[in-house]
Amino acid sequence: MNLNRRNFLVGTGAFAAPLVMGGCCGCFKANEKINVGVVGIGRISTTMDIPKTICHTDLCRFTAVCDLDSKRLVHGVRFIKEQYRKLTGEANAPVKAYSDYRDMMADPTIDAVMICIPDHWHALVAVEALLAGKHIWLQKPFAQTVKEGRIIAEVARRKGLVVQVGSWQRSVYQFMLVCELVQAGRIGEVKRVEVGVGLDKAGGSSAVEPVPENLNYDMWLGPTDEKAPYNWTRVHDQDLKKIGNRPGWIQMAPYGWGMITNWGAHHLDIAQWGLGKDDSGPEGVSGTCEWMDTSGGRLWNVHTTYDLHYSYNGGKTDLHLCNKFPCGVKFIGEKGDWLYCMRGAAKVTPSDPDTPSNGKMKPLMASKNKLLEPIAGSKITPQCGSQDHFTNWLEAIKAGDPSLTVTNAEIAQRSSTACCLGQMCMELGRGKKDGASLKWCPAKEDTCCKEAQKMLKPFARGEYDLAKTFKRFGQDLPPALKG
Ligand SMILES: NC(=O)c1ccc[n+]([C@@H]2O[C@H](COP(=O)([O-])OP(=O)(O)OC[C@H]3O[C@@H](n4cnc5c(N)ncnc54)[C@H](O)[C@@H]3O)[C@@H](O)[C@H]2O)c1
Numbered sequence: 001m002n003l004n005r006r007n008f009l010v011g012t013g014a015f016a017a018p019l020v021m022g023g024c025c026g027c028f029k030a031n032e033k034i035n036v037g038v039v040g041i042g043r044i045s046t047t048m049d050i051p052k053t054i055c056h057t058d059l060c061r062f063t064a065v066c067d068l069d070s071k072r073l074v075h076g077v078r079f080i081k082e083q084y085r086k087l088t089g090e091a092n093a094p095v096k097a098y099s100d101y102r103d104m105m106a107d108p109t110i111d112a113v114m115i116c117i118p119d120h121w122h123a124l125v126a127v128e129a130l131l132a133g134k135h136i137w138l139q140k141p142f143a144q145t146v147k148e149g150r151i152i153a154e155v156a157r158r159k160g161l162v163v164q165v166g167s168w169q170r171s172v173y174q175f176m177l178v179c180e181l182v183q184a185g186r187i188g189e190v191k192r193v194e195v196g197v198g199l200d201k202a203g204g205s206s207a208v209e210p211v212p213e214n215l216n217y218d219m220w221l222g223p224t225d226e227k228a229p230y231n232w233t234r235v236h237d238q239d240l241k242k243i244g245n246r247p248g249w250i251q252m253a254p255y256g257w258g259m260i261t262n263w264g265a266h267h268l269d270i271a272q273w274g275l276g277k278d279d280s281g282p283e284g285v286s287g288t289c290e291w292m293d294t295s296g297g298r299l300w301n302v303h304t305t306y307d308l309h310y311s312y313n314g315g316k317t318d319l320h321l322c323n324k325f326p327c328g329v330k331f332i333g334e335k336g337d338w339l340y341c342m343r344g345a346a347k348v349t350p351s352d353p354d355t356p357s358n359g360k361m362k363p364l365m366a367s368k369n370k371l372l373e374p375i376a377g378s379k380i381t382p383q384c385g386s387q388d389h390f391t392n393w394l395e396a397i398k399a400g401d402p403s404l405t406v407t408n409a410e411i412a413q414r415s416s417t418a419c420c421l422g423q424m425c426m427e428l429g430r431g432k433k434d435g436a437s438l439k440w441c442p443a444k445e446d447t448c449c450k451e452a453q454k455m456l457k458p459f460a461r462g463e464y465d466l467a468k469t470f471k472r473f474g475q476d477l478p479p480a481l482k483g
Contacts, residue, residue, distance in 0.1 A: 027400065028111075028397070028398045028400070033058075033059065033060055033061040034059060034060040034061070034111045034112050034135075034394060034397050034398065035060070035061055035063045035064075035109055035110050035111045035112070036053065036054075036060050036061065036062050036063065036064075036110070036111070036112050036113065036114060037062075037063060037064035037065065037066065037096075037098075037104050037107070037110040037112075037113045037114070037134075038050060038062065038064070038065050038066065038076065038080075038113070038114045038116060039066045039067075039101050039104065039113055039114070039115050039116065039117055039125055039129075040066070040067060040115065040116035040117035040118075040139075041065055041067045041069075041072040041073060041075055041076035041079065041116075041243075042067075042072065042116060042117070042236060042243060042247065043236075043243060043244050043245065043246065043247060044116050044139060044166070045076075045114065045116035046075075046076075046079060046243055046244065047244050049114050049116050049137065049139070049166070049390075050062065050079065050080070050083065050114070051083070052389075052390045053114065053137075053390045053393075053394070054080070054083050054084075054087065055087060056390070056391060056394055057087055057088060059391075059394040059395070059398065060112075060394055062080050062083070062084075062095065063094065063095065063096060063109065063110065064095065064096040064097070064098060064104055064107065064110055065077055065079075065080060065095060065096070065097055065098070066097075066098040066099070066100070066101050066103075066104045067099070068099060068100075068215070068216040068219045068220055069212075069214055069215045069216070069220075069236075070099065070214040070215075071212075071214040071215075071238070071240065072240070072243070073097050073098075073099060074097070075240055075243070076095075076097070077095045077097050080093065080095045081093050081095060099216065100219075101125050101128060101129075102128060105128050105129050105131075105132035105134060106132065110134060111134065111135065111397070112134055112135040112136065112137070112162075112397055113129045113134045113135075113136055113137070114136075114137040115129065115136055115137065115138045115139060116139050117139070118220075118247070118249050118250075118255050118256065119141055119143075119144045119255060119256050119257075119261065120144050120222060120223060120224055120249075120254055120255045120256075120459060121222050121223075122138060122139070122141075122142065122143050122144060122148070122152075123143050123144065123145075123148035123149070123151060123152055123458060123459075123466060124222065124223060124464055124466060124469065126138050126143075126152045127151060127152060127155055127466055127469050127470075128469055130152070130155045130156055130159050130161055130163075131155060131159070131469065131470070131473040131475065132473075133159065133161070134161070135161050135162040135163070135393075135396075135397045136156075136161070136162070136163050136164075137164050137165075137166070137390075137393050138152070138163060138164070138165050138166065138412075139165070139166040140165055140166045140167045140265035140266065140269075140412070140416075141261040141262070141264070141265035141415075141416045141419055141420075142165050142265070142409070142412035142413055142415070142416035143413070143416050143420075144254070144257075144261075144420075144459065145420060145455065145456055145457060145458055145459065146416075146417050146420050146421075146445060146456040147456045147457055147458050147480040147481070148458045148459070148466070149412070149413040149416045149417065149420075150413060150445060150478075150480040151458065151466060151478050151480045151481060152409060152413070153409040153410055153412075153413040154478050154479075154480070155478070156402065156408075156409040157402075157409070157410075160402060161402060162393065162396045162397045162400075162401070162402045162404075162405060163402065163405060163408055163409040163412070164389070164392065164393035164396065164405040164406075164407055164408070165407040165408075165409070165411075165412035166389075166407075167265055167266055167269045167407045167412065167415065168389040168407075169266050169267075169269065169270055169343070170269065170270075170273065170389070170406045170407050171384065171385070171388040171389035171392060171406055172343070172384065172385065173364075173380065173381070173382050173383075173384040173385070174341040174342070174363050174364035175270050175273075175329075175341050176380045176384055177341075177364065177372070177374065177380050178270075178274065178329070178331065178339045178340070178341040178364070179270065179273045179274040180375060180378060180380055181339055181371065181372070181375070182274040182275075182331045182339060183274065183276055184375055186333075186337075186339065186371055187331060187332070187333025187334075187335075187337040187338065187339060187371065188333040188334040188335055188337070189316070189333065189334045190274070190275060190317055190331050190332065190333060190334075191316070191317060191318070191332055191333065191334050192317070192318050192319075192320060192331075192332040193271045193274070193275065193317070193318075193319040193320070193329065193330065193331050193332070194320050194322070194325045194329075194330040194332065195267050195268065195271055195319060195320070195321045195322075195325060195328075195329050195330075196267070196321075196322065196323060196324070196325035196326050196327045196328060197259045197260065197262070197263035197264050197266075197267050197268075197306075197321065197323075197327065198259050198263050198323075198327050199259065199304060199305065199323050200251045200258050200259055200262075200292070200300070200302060200303075200304060201292075201304070202292040202293050202294070202298050202300055202304070203233070203248075203251070203298055203299070203300050204231070204233035204234065204248050204251070204252065204298055204299030204300040205231050205233050205297055205298070205299055206229070206231060206294075206297050206298070206299045207231055207297060208229040208230065208231065209230055209231050209232060210230070211230045212232075212238055214238075215235070215238075217230055217235070219464075220235055221461075222459075222461070222464045223458075223459035223460050223461045223464040223465065224254050224255065224459060224461065225461070226461060226462075231248075231299060232248070233248035233299055233300075234248050234249060234252055234255075234299060235247065235248060235249060236248065236249070248299070248300065250262060251292070251300040251301075251302050252299065252300050252301060252302065253301055253302055254459065256302065257302060257303075257419070257420075257423040258302025258303045258423075259302075259303070259306070260302075260303065260306065260321075260419055260422045260423050260426065261416070261419040261420070261423060263327070264321075264418070264419040264422060265415060265416060265419055267327070267328065267329050268319075268321070268415055268418045268419055268422075269407070269411075269412075269415035270329045270341065271319055271329050271331075271418075272414060272415050272418055273411075274329070274331050275312055275313075275317065275319075277312065277414065277442075278410070278411045278414055279410065279411075279414065280414065280442040280443070281414050281417055281418055281421075281440065281442040282310040282311055282312050282319065282418060282421065282440055282442070283311050283312065283314070283315075283439070283440055283441075283442065284310070284311045284437065284438060284439045284440055285308055285309070285310050285311070285421045285422055285424075285425040285437075285438050285440065286308070286309050286311075286425065286435065286436065286437035286438065287306070287307050287308035287309050287321075287425060287426075287429070287435045287436075288306075288307055288308075288426070288429050288432070288433075288434060288435025288436075289303040289304070289305060289306040289307065289308070289426040289429070289435070290303065290304045290305045290306075291303055291304065291430070292304055303423075303426050304323075305323045306321060306322065306323050306422075306426065307320075307321075307322045307323075307324075307435075308320075308321045308322070308422050308425060308426070308435075309321075310418065310421075310422075321422060326340075326342070326361045327342060328340055328341060328342030328343075328361060328363075329341055329342070336367070337366070337367045337368065337371055338366065338367045339365075339366050339367075339371060339372070340361065340364070340365040340366065341363065341364055342361060342362075342363050342364075343363060344363050389406065389407070392404065392405055392406055393405060414442075417442075417445065420455075420456075421438060421440055424438060424452050424455045425437075425438045427455065428449070428451060428452060438452055458480075458481065466481055467481055
């Protein structure tokens with residue numbers, strides 16, 4: 001398995017002709033720095049994305065921030081200046097501030113953007129950035145619907161721009177090792193994969209509150225229903241001291257789909273990688289879930305417990321996603337041998353909920369220790385670390401080579417599709433005792449289920465509409481937007 005250089009796959013629904021290059025892909029001189037802008041000054045950008053990237057002062061320079069909450073925007077400027085004070089001793093590093101991402105993308109001095117915003121916004125900002133010629137770091141899950149993801153991947157391919165998605169487990173030793181061993185046949189044919197993605201708890205409040213003056217709430221709602229009443233638990237905490245806390249939207253449809261896309265974008269990504277499904281996916285999903293109790297004025301509405309079966313390889317491989325499994329990914333072979341991988345810590349950020357049974361499992365385990373022996377000549381060592389995911393993005397940009405990122409757009413689209421299919425299956429099974437069964441054609445990225453087909457479509461409202469973005473850039477609509 002080639003872990004450093006991946007083929008940049010041509011996906012389904014490809015546009016007929018490549019677009020004219022709009023960015024500065026491939027034209028960085030040896031000592032020239034990548035100018036980076038950040039969209040979204042929230043939990044993940046301030047606790048992970050900015051700190052882990054800005055420290056590469058030899059490769060990049062953070063020059064701009066964008067947020068639709070002016071309090072957070074001001075904080076973002078301060079945060080970057082503070083980082084440079086610590087890193088380079090600069091007293092007052094210049095940082096531009098944008099309240100509208102479209103203005104940031106129009107700035108020709110910015111080469112690359114980190115997109116660290118809620119999931120319902122990913123596609124609109126990613127497509128805007130790519131059409132404006134910027135390389136992107138896009139947080140997971142890649143997209144909120146299957147077609148949104150397909151559109152992002154196609155634009156990235158046509159523009160020849162670098163995409164790295166925040167599913168950083170692909171750059172971490174135990175996940176790399178287990179996937180390499182599974183792909184090399186260490187446990188024989190994989191019969192089952194057991195995946196746990198943790199469990200959300202009900203909460204939030206539906207009490208209507210006045211919208212803070214500093215928040216552009218209509219824009220925050222973006223392509224979703226503009227009538228959704230404001231309560232801070234739908235959005236994010238207004239106390240800057242709590243910027244590192246889990247935001248409410250992450251357990252509130254349609255802004256997030258819950259753990260299925262939240263941790264699913266990490267663990268289903270690893271499961272697909274181990275199964276060698278980076279360019280395809282499951283042929284069907286069936287099963288059921290329970291939904292959050294919204295009585296008593298509680299707001300959050302995504303799934304809680306889940307029990308889903310994904311079918312791969314014509315039904316020969318069963319991926320079982322269930323909240324009863326320890327958080328992580330366990331590949332089980334034809335003779336019962338197994339390999340298991342999980343993070344060192346059971347949480348992404350300190351504010352994430354606890355995950356079940358983690359105490360019993362170590363980050364890297366096998367049914368027999370011998371199964372963990374590295375393959376001769378393998379480049380995977382315990383020194384491989386999550387920091388590499390960020391370096392990998394910057395180095396791919398410097399090299400002007402989209403195939404270098406370990407979680408490129410095509411791979412992320414396939415993993416994100418697996419998450420979306422799980423969400424669709426749970427939604428279609430709402431109120432049905434045995435849940436739903438959903439057939440899927442990975443080659444066509446389509447289903448014969450009419451109800452599910454509607455759920456594949458991109459979100460759109462008013463100006464927050466991908467079709468309008470393409471028109472603004474004078475570009476034809478991609479096939480996924482026409483259907
Ligand atoms: N890779 C990981 O391990 C990991 C962990 C947690 C979260 N995430 C992902 O990171 C992303 C951000 O999550 P978070 O927890 O930081 O959310 P958050 O709510 O804390 O922060 C998001 C910020 O984006 C801003 N924003 C929203 N829409 C915007 C727009 N259109 N333009 C400009 N700014 C906008 C908000 O005002 C907010 O400040 C999500 O996609 C989430 O799923 C990834």
